[in-house]
Amino acid sequence: xSRIRVDKExxxxxxxxxxxCPFSAISLxxxxxxxDLEKCTLCGACAQICKPKAIEIKKEDKPQKDFSQxxxxxxxxEQREGNISSVSFELLNKARELAKDLDTYVGAVFxxxxxxxxxxxxxxxxxxxxxxxxxxxxxxYVAENYTRAIVExxxxxxxxxxxxxxxxxxxxxxxxxxxxxxxxLTADCTGLDIDKExxxxxxxxxAFGGNIMAEIIxxxxxxxxxxxxxxxxxxAQEDKSRKGEIIxxxxxxxxxxxxIKFVDFIREAANTINITEADVIVSGGRGLGKPENFKMLxxxxxxxxGAVGASRAAVDAGWIPYSxxxxxxxxxxxxxxxxxxxxxxxxxxxxxxxxxxxxxxINKDPDAPIFKVADFGIVGDVFEVVPLLTKKLKEVxxx
Amino acid sequence: xxIVVCIKQVPDTTDVRVDPETNTLIREGVDSILNPFDRxxxxxxxxxxxxxGGNTTAVSMGPPQSKAVLTEAISxxxxxxxxxxxxxxxxxxxxxxxxxxxxxxxxxxxxxxxxGQGPVDLVICGKxxxxxxxxxxxxxxxxxxxxxxxxxxxxxxxVHTDTQPKFIVLERLVEEGFEIIEVKLPALITVVKEINxxxxxxxxxxxxxxKQEIPVWTHKDLGxxxxxxxxxxxxxxxxxIFAPSQKVxxxxxxxxxxxxxxxxxxxxxxxx
Numbered sequence: 001x002s003r004i005r006v007d008k009e010x011x012x013x014x015x016x017x018x019x020x021c022p023f024s025a026i027s028l029x030x031x032x033x034x035x036d037l038e039k040c041t042l043c044g045a046c047a048q049i050c051k052p053k054a055i056e057i058k059k060e061d062k063p064q065k066d067f068s069q070x071x072x073x074x075x076x077x078e079q080r081e082g083n084i085s086s087v088s089f090e091l092l093n094k095a096r097e098l099a100k101d102l103d104t105y106v107g108a109v110f111x112x113x114x115x116x117x118x119x120x121x122x123x124x125x126x127x128x129x130x131x132x133x134x135x136x137x138x139x140x141y142v143a144e145n146y147t148r149a150i151v152e153x154x155x156x157x158x159x160x161x162x163x164x165x166x167x168x169x170x171x172x173x174x175x176x177x178x179x180x181x182x183x184x185l186t187a188d189c190t191g192l193d194i195d196k197e198x199x200x201x202x203x204x205x206x207a208f209g210g211n212i213m214a215e216i217i218x219x220x221x222x223x224x225x226x227x228x229x230x231x232x233x234x235x236a237q238e239d240k241s242r243k244g245e246i247i248x249x250x251x252x253x254x255x256x257x258x259x260i261k262f263v264d265f266i267r268e269a270a271n272t273i274n275i276t277e278a279d280v281i282v283s284g285g286r287g288l289g290k291p292e293n294f295k296m297l298x299x300x301x302x303x304x305x306g307a308v309g310a311s312r313a314a315v316d317a318g319w320i321p322y323s324x325x326x327x328x329x330x331x332x333x334x335x336x337x338x339x340x341x342x343x344x345x346x347x348x349x350x351x352x353x354x355x356x357x358x359x360x361x362i363n364k365d366p367d368a369p370i371f372k373v374a375d376f377g378i379v380g381d382v383f384e385v386v387p388l389l390t391k392k393l394k395e396v397x398x399x
Numbered sequence: 400x401x402i403v404v405c406i407k408q409v410p411d412t413t414d415v416r417v418d419p420e421t422n423t424l425i426r427e428g429v430d431s432i433l434n435p436f437d438r439x440x441x442x443x444x445x446x447x448x449x450x451x452g453g454n455t456t457a458v459s460m461g462p463p464q465s466k467a468v469l470t471e472a473i474s475x476x477x478x479x480x481x482x483x484x485x486x487x488x489x490x491x492x493x494x495x496x497x498x499x500x501x502x503x504x505x506x507x508x509x510x511x512x513x514x515g516q517g518p519v520d521l522v523i524c525g526k527x528x529x530x531x532x533x534x535x536x537x538x539x540x541x542x543x544x545x546x547x548x549x550x551x552x553x554x555x556x557x558v559h560t561d562t563q564p565k566f567i568v569l570e571r572l573v574e575e576g577f578e579i580i581e582v583k584l585p586a587l588i589t590v591v592k593e594i595n596x597x598x599x600x601x602x603x604x605x606x607x608x609x610k611q612e613i614p615v616w617t618h619k620d621l622g623x624x625x626x627x628x629x630x631x632x633x634x635x636x637x638x639x640i641f642a643p644s645q646k647v648x649x650x651x652x653x654x655x656x657x658x659x660x661x662x663x664x665x666x667x668x669x670x671x
Contacts, residue, residue: 020640022410022530023462038462042490042630045640057630080575140578143538144547168573172550175538179494184634187493187533206643208410208530215639259547261581263568268576276574280671304667322553322593323572328529329435329592337671358670360663376666377651378659388660396664 003058004042006033010054017046017055022208045212069158070222072129073099074107076150076164076173077122080141080265082115084122086235086277087165091228092126093236094192098161098201101194105129107159111146113139116248123244125236131157133249137256140265141169144257147176152252154181159223161201163192166227167276178225184218185225188332190232190355201226210351230276231334232355268323275324279336280306283326283353284314287342287363287382291319296383297341300390303397309333309353311343327352341382345370362386400453400520400560401511402444403504405540406437406472408465409530433468436525438475439590442597443555444523445476451560454478454516458503460488460496466613473608474600481507485617490630493531497539499628502621504544520565522587526551534589541587549582553593 013031025039026046033046033055047055075091077084088108095106108127110119112134119130133149154162154177162177164170166188178185191204195217201224203216218224275281282301284294294308301308309326310319326333328348338356343349345361345368353359354373361374362382371377378385411430444455457472459465460483469480483503491499508519522541527534534550541548554570556579565584570577572591582588600608618628626632652659 024410037486039464040489041462043640044637048640142580143550147542168551168571171534172538172548175493175535176542176548178535178634179497179539179542182494182634185493185535186635187531187535202638207532210643213641213643214637215641216635216637218635221634257547259583259586260549263579263581265573265578266576274574304671322591325592332532337667358666360666371649371651374649376663377649378663379651379653380656380659384656385660388656389663392660392664393667396668 004035004037004040004047005056005058006035007054007056008032010052012052012054014051016049016051020045020049022212065220067160067222070160071104072107072157072159073102073104073161074109074159074163074223075127076162076170077108077110077127077130078141078165078167078170079110079112079115079118082112082118084118085165085167087167087170087228087230088122089125089235090230090233091163091165092122094228094233095161095163096126096236098192098194099128101196102160102199104160107131107157109133109150109153111138111149116246119246121238123246124238124240124242126242127244129245129247131247131249133252133255135255140262141173142257142260142262143169143172143176144260145255146173147180148255148257149249149252150177151180152255153249154223162223162225164225164227166229171227174225174227183221183223183225184216185227186216186218187227189226189228192226192228200224206355210354229332229334229355231279231336268321275307275309275326275333275335276331278307278333280304280339281309281326281333281335281337281353281356282306282339282341283309283311283343284320284341285311285343285349286313286317287344288314288319289342293383294320296386296390300339300386300393303390303393304337306335306337309338311346311349340370340374341386343370344368345373400447400451400558400565401508401517402447402453402455403507403519403522404437404440404444404455404457404472404477405500405522405524405536406440406457406459406468407434407528407530408432408459408461408468409434409528431464431467433471434525434528434530436527436529436590436592437468438525438597439592439594440523440525441472441475441477442595443590444521445598446595447521447555447558448478451558453520454511456481456507458483458500458507460484460491460499460503462489469613470608470611471600473611474604475598476601476604479611480613482613482615483617483621484615487618487625487629490633491628492633492635493533493535493539494634495628495632497536498543498632499618499621499623500536501540501543502623503616504540506616506621518585520584521567522546522585524587524589526589526591537587537589544585544587546585546587547582548587548589549580550589552588552590553577555594
């Protein structure tokens with residue numbers, strides 16, 4: 001079993017480990033760190049922060065395996081109704097960088113029904129090989145069928161890295177794949193790099209609602225799998241002169257699982273752009289006072305080509321459907337710009353939006369916590385500022 | 400219907416903040432709470448049981464003090480609970496954690512069948528835990544059990560218990576809308592907040608929870624090799640933990656609304 005211990009000689013009693021432990025497992029006893037093993041989960045935060053290196057976590061190392069037969073950085077190309085999701089193009093961009101460092105090729109896995117015309121566009125966006133599997137049962141995402149097909153491909157071609165978007169389908173699918181083939185999977189990464197010496201993927205992800213960041217590796221298993229957060233990485237540009245190989249995979253055995261039946265997909269008409277895809281989100285909170293006032297945000301969002309989000313308070317009050325909720329119990333978003341209107345900025349909301357590239361906050365309370373994460377803050381009345389902003393933006397657009 | 404709910408104790412993230420001076424985490428108080436999403440899973444299990452009859456069990460893996468969340472589940476109306484607590488589980492990543500939970504569900508299913516109550520029909524999890532945010536353990540359990548899965552369920556349209564096999568029809572929340580899916584049981588689902596309005600623990604529930612014994616199962620009870628659990632069994636390894644770069648230099652725009660808006664438009668044009 002793995003063990004953690006404190007070297008009392010080295011421990012200076014500084015207390016850094018006490019503060020960083022997310023599980024409150026460390027206290028100072030006689031001015032030395034003491035770890036409560038009942039609470040400790042061996043997460044490693046303390047060993048990392050300890051300056052004199054007094055905390056040691058002993059892991060039983062497995063012998064290094066030979067992974068030389070594993071080649072290629074693969075991307076799951078997600079589609080709905082034949083349209084490839086933009087997160088797939090973001091992944092292809094990253095995959096090209098990783099493949100360069102690993103001196104290998106970029107592969108795209110493309111599942112669906114009657115999709116072969118679209119396969120070429122994955123080459124244009126950076127894939128060297130596109131593995132296409134077509135079947136009426138793969139037309140819509142069904143975790144079990146998709147898992148079986150991709151597991152077959154992974155066994156056959158042995159990629160060293162496999163990436164998918166951290167979407168509702170991507171996350172559920174790759175969890176199944178990783179367990180089936182017994183390999184490591186890191187969720188919701190915001191950074192991916194290659195350790196060039198060891199030829200390993202270094203995966204960076206937020207944890208504890210974005211309050212800490214963790215670097216994670218999968219040293220002894222292949223492929224190294226990760227889901228990547230939408231909008232964190234730039235999309236690969238289209239280059240129609242790129243050439244690549246399109247491989248049609250037929251005769252995959254037993255990929256249909258009849259236990260799940262896809263019945264229908266209903267696109268929610270109320271709002272045209274979904275908040276996880278949007279470059280701009282205009283979000284409203286308790287400060288809006290009543291449901292009618294979301295109209296004002298819709299107009300601003302429309303002017304900026306964005307979508308409307310909401311805080312939990314606004315959703316719980318019944319002013320706007322749950323699918324718009326941003327935050328811990330809603331969706332995590334990462335747009336280029338997040339405009340918070342009448343949102344105070346409780347931590348549960350902040351964890352869902354603080355990685356937006358630019359945050360603008362409009363709130364009448366100067367002490368509202370939202371201003372702590374805002375790049376631009378306006379202490380003022382949303383009912384005055386928002387309509388004026390929309391009006392002026394429209395004027396700018398015209399000229 | 401025999402239903403299992405998988406729940407987790409998590410640190411209350413409102414207590415976790417980064418000290419900008421020292422770049423370390425500050426935890427005010429030591430509050431641990433039931434993962435917010437698990438409350439919806441518990442409620443859904445109780446609701447289905449109220450409609451179809453049967454039995455509900457809450458299962459949680461964690462250190463001894465995490466028993467509190469199981470007590471809370473019973474006080475809400477869950478029939479019984481099992482605590483998976485063992486030093487050998489510490490350091491488990493999502494692969495190993497889902498294996499432990501799957502083995503526990505298998506064992507429970509066997510016990511239920513021996514008691515003549517039939518196997519586990521449905522496993523319900525919250526969509527993700529608020530500390531790790533991975534959303535990987537639910538599908539992981541389903542895979543270890545070879546159950547079909549439906550994630551991000553926002554509504555159960557119907558439960559059919561008089562068919563062979565039993566099946567459920569449900570709505571699954573996706574980015575652009577929702578999907579309607581029919582799933583044969585046994586199956587695993589993960590639920591989002593929209594699915595229900597969780598009840599508060601009743602006084603009777605609280606009294607029951609206080610008296611009820613919660614058995615503790617270890618890796619030995621589950622027949623699990625130490626090679627597959629804890630740090631050793633986990634394919635992923637955390638190599639470094641650090642504080643995220645802090646946003647600094649936020650600018651407060653001041654003045655009359657039209658001046659502020661002008662400045663804001665410049666900023667928007669700049670950044671988009």
